Amino acid sequence: MLGSKSKSKPTKNTGTAEPGTETCLVTKGTSIEGKFTSTDNVRFDGKMKGEFSCTKRLVMGDGARIEGNVMAQDATIMGRINGEVIVKGSLHLKSTAFIEGNIQAKTMIVDEGARYVGECKIGG
Numbered sequence: 001m002l003g004s005k006s007k008s009k010p011t012k013n014t015g016t017a018e019p020g021t022e023t024c025l026v027t028k029g030t031s032i033e034g035k036f037t038s039t040d041n042v043r044f045d046g047k048m049k050g051e052f053s054c055t056k057r058l059v060m061g062d063g064a065r066i067e068g069n070v071m072a073q074d075a076t077i078m079g080r081i082n083g084e085v086i087v088k089g090s091l092h093l094k095s096t097a098f099i100e101g102n103i104q105a106k107t108m109i110v111d112e113g114a115r116y117v118g119e120c121k122i123g124g
Helices: none
Strands: 023-026 031-038 041-044 047-060 065-067 070-077 080-082 085-093 098-100 103-110 115-117 120-122
Touching: 023 031
Parallel strands: 023 041, 031 047, 041 047, 047 065, 047 070, 065 080, 070 085, 080 098, 085 103, 098 115, 103 120
Antiparallel strands: none
């Protein structure tokens, strides 16, 4: 309003995400040995030897490498996995993905150029 003496208060940004939308970032140059477990979404760009488990969404970058079994609710893979992959929901193999091991998922999308060696069980 014109001539009003009241001013709106500026909003405060606390820097926190909405509940349930947090993402764990594992950056390039990070190396993990052992067991990795997350209850948040995960963006993985590092290297790992061991068991990987994510109860939400995994996005694996094209330079990422995992030697070991991978479990997630949903996953988009652009890197290399040498081990079993179990996805309860949707698995998307992008063109740079390479999986050497058995795959189990409810649904799967395979882009041109993506490769996998092993048994693949989709559905159920």
